[in-house]
Amino acid sequence: MTLAHLPALEVVVPLLAAPLAVLLRRSSLAWAIATAACAFSFAVALLLASEVSAHGPISYHLGSWPPPWGIEYRVDALSAFVLVLVSGIGTLTALYAWRSIAAELPRDQIYLYYALHCLCVAGLLGMTITGDAFNLFVFMEIASLSSYVLIALGRDRRALVAAYQYLILGTIGATFYVIGVGLLYLSTGTLNMDDLAARLPQAASPRAVLAALAFITVGVSLKLALFPLHLWLPNAYAYAPSAVTAFLAATATKVSVYVLLRFYFGIFGLELVAESLPMREILLVLSLVAIVTASLVALWQADLKRLFAYSSVAQIGYITLGISMASRDGLTAAVVHLFNHGVTKGALFLLVGGIALRAGSAGLECARGLGRTMPLTSLGIVIAGLSLIGVPGTAGFVSKWYLVLGAIEAGRWWLVAFVVATSLIAVAYVWRFVEAAYLSAPGGRTPEPGETPATMLVPAWILVAACVGFGLQTSWTVGGAQRAAALLLGGAP
Amino acid sequence: MNGAQLIAAALLVPAAGAAGIALAGRRPNLRESATLATAATLLVCVLGLLPLVLAGERPQLVLLEMLPGITLGFRLEPLGMLFALVASSLWIVNSVYSIGYMRGNNEPQQTRFYVCFALALAATMGIAFSANLLTLYLFYELLTLVTWPLVTHHGDGEARAGGRTYLGFLLGTSIVLLLPAIIVTWAFAGTLDFAPGGILRGAGLSNAALGGLLALYMFGIGKAALMPFHRWLPAAMVAPTPVSALLHAVAVVKAGVFTVLKVIVYVFGVETLAEVRAADWLPTVAGFTIIAASVVALRSDNLKRRLAYSTVSQLSYVVLAASLLAPLSVAAAALHIATHAVGKITLFFAAGAIYTASHKTEVSQLDGIGRRMPWTMGAFAIGALSLIGIPPTAGFLSKWMIFQGAAAAGHHAALAVLALSTLLNAAYFLPIVHAAFLREPRAGGGVHGEAPKPMLAALVLTALATLALPFVAAVPLALARAAAGIGT
Numbered sequence: 001m002t003l004a005h006l007p008a009l010e011v012v013v014p015l016l017a018a019p020l021a022v023l024l025r026r027s028s029l030a031w032a033i034a035t036a037a038c039a040f041s042f043a044v045a046l047l048l049a050s051e052v053s054a055h056g057p058i059s060y061h062l063g064s065w066p067p068p069w070g071i072e073y074r075v076d077a078l079s080a081f082v083l084v085l086v087s088g089i090g091t092l093t094a095l096y097a098w099r100s101i102a103a104e105l106p107r108d109q110i111y112l113y114y115a116l117h118c119l120c121v122a123g124l125l126g127m128t129i130t131g132d133a134f135n136l137f138v139f140m141e142i143a144s145l146s147s148y149v150l151i152a153l154g155r156d157r158r159a160l161v162a163a164y165q166y167l168i169l170g171t172i173g174a175t176f177y178v179i180g181v182g183l184l185y186l187s188t189g190t191l192n193m194d195d196l197a198a199r200l201p202q203a204a205s206p207r208a209v210l211a212a213l214a215f216i217t218v219g220v221s222l223k224l225a226l227f228p229l230h231l232w233l234p235n236a237y238a239y240a241p242s243a244v245t246a247f248l249a250a251t252a253t254k255v256s257v258y259v260l261l262r263f264y265f266g267i268f269g270l271e272l273v274a275e276s277l278p279m280r281e282i283l284l285v286l287s288l289v290a291i292v293t294a295s296l297v298a299l300w301q302a303d304l305k306r307l308f309a310y311s312s313v314a315q316i317g318y319i320t321l322g323i324s325m326a327s328r329d330g331l332t333a334a335v336v337h338l339f340n341h342g343v344t345k346g347a348l349f350l351l352v353g354g355i356a357l358r359a360g361s362a363g364l365e366c367a368r369g370l371g372r373t374m375p376l377t378s379l380g381i382v383i384a385g386l387s388l389i390g391v392p393g394t395a396g397f398v399s400k401w402y403l404v405l406g407a408i409e410a411g412r413w414w415l416v417a418f419v420v421a422t423s424l425i426a427v428a429y430v431w432r433f434v435e436a437a438y439l440s441a442p443g444g445r446t447p448e449p450g451e452t453p454a455t456m457l458v459p460a461w462i463l464v465a466a467c468v469g470f471g472l473q474t475s476w477t478v479g480g481a482q483r484a485a486a487l488l489l490g491g492a493p
Numbered sequence: 494m495n496g497a498q499l500i501a502a503a504l505l506v507p508a509a510g511a512a513g514i515a516l517a518g519r520r521p522n523l524r525e526s527a528t529l530a531t532a533a534t535l536l537v538c539v540l541g542l543l544p545l546v547l548a549g550e551r552p553q554l555v556l557l558e559m560l561p562g563i564t565l566g567f568r569l570e571p572l573g574m575l576f577a578l579v580a581s582s583l584w585i586v587n588s589v590y591s592i593g594y595m596r597g598n599n600e601p602q603q604t605r606f607y608v609c610f611a612l613a614l615a616a617t618m619g620i621a622f623s624a625n626l627l628t629l630y631l632f633y634e635l636l637t638l639v640t641w642p643l644v645t646h647h648g649d650g651e652a653r654a655g656g657r658t659y660l661g662f663l664l665g666t667s668i669v670l671l672l673p674a675i676i677v678t679w680a681f682a683g684t685l686d687f688a689p690g691g692i693l694r695g696a697g698l699s700n701a702a703l704g705g706l707l708a709l710y711m712f713g714i715g716k717a718a719l720m721p722f723h724r725w726l727p728a729a730m731v732a733p734t735p736v737s738a739l740l741h742a743v744a745v746v747k748a749g750v751f752t753v754l755k756v757i758v759y760v761f762g763v764e765t766l767a768e769v770r771a772a773d774w775l776p777t778v779a780g781f782t783i784i785a786a787s788v789v790a791l792r793s794d795n796l797k798r799r800l801a802y803s804t805v806s807q808l809s810y811v812v813l814a815a816s817l818l819a820p821l822s823v824a825a826a827a828l829h830i831a832t833h834a835v836g837k838i839t840l841f842f843a844a845g846a847i848y849t850a851s852h853k854t855e856v857s858q859l860d861g862i863g864r865r866m867p868w869t870m871g872a873f874a875i876g877a878l879s880l881i882g883i884p885p886t887a888g889f890l891s892k893w894m895i896f897q898g899a900a901a902a903g904h905h906a907a908l909a910v911l912a913l914s915t916l917l918n919a920a921y922f923l924p925i926v927h928a929a930f931l932r933e934p935r936a937g938g939g940v941h942g943e944a945p946k947p948m949l950a951a952l953v954l955t956a957l958a959t960l961a962l963p964f965v966a967a968v969p970l971a972l973a974r975a976a977a978g979i980g981t
Binding site for chain 2 (some may be wrong): 386398405408435487
């Protein structure tokens with residue numbers, strides 16, 4: 001009986017953990033509640049994923065109201081994949097926060113962090129699991145509002161400005177999204193995604209549908225930081241507390257990508273998206289520009305958090321590049337990179353958080369000589385950095401493989417050259433860390449920074465190990481991504 | 494142990510050895526014992542595989558599925574056997590030499606040095622044993638990455654610049670050219686397994702496309718140092734000499750030409766290439782590299798730089814021989830991997846010994862040094878003769894076969910290139926030998942004797958091996974012929 005309610009529990013447990021953390025107040029209790037709730041969600045997500053791969057999509061009716069009247073939760077190959085990513089990273093960052101947040105926040109505010117973390121996890125999981133376009137908006141607001149506060153918790157006063165920027169742009173994005181959903185509701189009279197997909201072709205006014213497509217594209221693109229709508233991202237990542245940066249970088253933009261995929265392929269359908277508007281071409285051009293400019297900008301950053309933040313913008317470009325191909329291999333690349341990049345960036349930001357804690361800041365000059373003083377942290381950054389470049393044996397390689405394969409099948413040879421050539425820029429910016437850490441004399445700090453505390457290092461290294469593991473044994477990630485791609489191209493979710 | 498277990502052991506032993514070396518880091522004697530024990534165990538594993546391969550077996554081991562349809566798998570064939578044998582047997586000698594060199598020069602970070610060295614050998618074994626292109630590519634990149642700390646060992650500005658060039662060229666070519674080539678192969682052939690006769694026949698690629706793909710491979714395999722992608726090799730000479738000796742004369746560069754051979758023989762197939770004439774341009778590029786690198790070597794006063802350019806030129810012998818597409822020349826190419834290795838490692842050993850004993854690095858400083866270091870310079874002379882290809886040294890054997898292969902293929906330009914380059918080889922090596930033994934030492938040269946004993950032992954041993962190889966050539970010859978598909 002409980003098993004049947006797993007899709008609801010996936011979201012409800014972290015959602016309820018948030019007020020509980022506030023009520024208990026004690027920071028250690030709040031930490032325990034948050035970690036346990038996230039770990040529960042992670043376990044449920046794994047269970048759901050194995051259930052989906054064995055028996056196909058799960059549809060859960062909230063309050064037993066059947067769709068399209070009630071809200072439907074829907075777990076399929078794609079959403080199960082994203083659920084695992086979000087809840088897994090949520091658990092690891094909660095573990096990591098024990099030391100990291102304690103060092104960054106005043107003692108009496110710590111419980112707030114855990115409450116907001118749970119809310120944010122619940123919001124992102126809800127966005128992923130729901131089959132209802134308006135319910136998605138609700139969860140989007142839960143996730144967004146909590147992430148504004150999470151960013152504002154940063155020690156640096158500039159975090160307030162960063163959070164404010166994100167608040168404005170994020171709200172515009174959410175508003176655009178809800179306008180789009182409103183237009184869809186106007187045209188079809190339904191909010192259930194399946195139902196929308198079935199009714200859209202007979203919609204009274206195709207113009208309203210196109211307007212909805214445009215609004216939703218812009219709204220979601222703001223959230224996923226598609227170039228040139230990425231301006232909120234670097235500051236937000238740079239000034240938020242380390243645990244928050246890692247969590248948001250690994251999950252928040254990825255869930256927005258998921259929403260885009262859902263709407264493009266699950267609701268509007270490829271024909272509408274590709275034929276009535278040149279969305280694929282627009283996406284292609286923006287992705288290319290994002291990859292080149294953001295990678296180049298990353299090359300000139302003096303702060304590791306900002307460097308990897310710009311690299312995120314570029315990597316999101318690779319994901320949307322895969323989406324723009326709209327072929328089986330392209331979508332496989334997009335979905336698998338969504339996951340792999342989440343893992344890679346999570347690892348990187350968790351480790352950079354260790355540097356920020358021990359060396360005082362995440363500036364590149366603080367990384368000098370770290371190869372000797374913080375060997376495990378540095379080695380972890382190098383390995384995750386290799387995954388960012390896409391060296392074989394790491395997760396990032398798998399994504400690049402499918403992206404190139406997709407370009408070859410489309411006969412776009414220049415795109416093949418583009419993808420491999422731009423990964424050289426990634427070599428260059430990862431390189432800057434390597435030279436600082438291994439080939440520069442320590443900056444003469446006294447005392448020398450010690451290794452990152454174990455409670456932070458272990459979650460980070462779990463992700464580093466995942467970077468390598470998902471590069472060598474890919475049946476789960478690639479298999480899942482291929483099923484998701486087939487599902488997206490097969491029509492309605 | 495059966496073949497699969499031996500393959501697993503040969504991969505695990507150096508990796509586990511690296512861990513052991515790291516753990517023993519605080520006790521130098523224990524650490525060096527760990528290196529020697531690892532090297533010896535590795536050689537035992539590789540020698541255990543030899544009779545299997547000679548008997549025609551092809552031991553296999555599949556570990557994981559890296560991508561749907563592509564495994565992380567190993568399958569040992571004669572060419573890989575030859576490469577593994579060369580690398581693992583020279584590692585022991587090189588370890589003895591390293592101990593003398595690193596201690597004699599009071600080098601810093603010795604633990605890291607030995608750890609990376611062991612890891613580099615593990616990656617080399619992975620390349621030698623790989624069953625498909627993706628596995629090979631994985632270990633190929635791994636080899637680049639683990640040798641980078643060895644190149645930048647000194648950590649100064651020069652090392653940093655050298656390291657940048659090293660990684661820039663090797664990663665750049667492998668990511669921009671080699672990786673797309675592999676993915677295109679997968680997209681059209683549907684497999685990446687090395688198979689006799691190649692996998693691209695009938696894959697739907699036009700002749701021009703096959704030529705283009707071959708170019709992606711040949712230039713993408715930057716470790717083979719085909720011009721214009723050779724600059725990383727001289728840049729890597731900032732490393733301590735044992736690194737230059739084993740890695741940049743044997744393991745890394747031979748991994749490059751080994752991959753070239755694998756691609757020509759097992760991916761394209763010699764017959765396919767000959768039929769569609771897709772490789773017609775390759776002898777020209779290789780020939781140009783041979784001559785141009787020899788000319789640069791001739792003009793280099795720095796000894797290690799001269800040796801590096803000589804390596805660039807010798808690597809292209811292998812590429813040239815393979816590109817002639819005659820069975821005999823392919824066998825010669827495989828054999829040249831082994832014969833050049835013993836000769837060149839001797840030369841580098843000698844260069845390192847000279848540096849350790851006298852801190853001399855330039856050719857012009859070597860007048861009369863043969864009187865103070867007769868063993869070292871004697872070994873150098875033997876290595877030089879082998880590189881020129883004078884009997885009864887190892888180099889003669891493979892050079893003779895390459896000549897035969899070129900003659901059999903009727904490629905007169907190749908014959909001319911080989912003859913000219915032999916003259917150039919003599920022109921840049923013999924003056925060193927001449928100056929060392931027959932010129933008077935310059936005044937104020939300082940008093941020094943031979944280098945430390947372990948180094949001396951190592952270089953005498955490889956010099957003897959250079960002389961002995963032609964007399965025990967049955968095994969490498971059998972492997973080379975089997976690789977080229979000539980009946981045993």
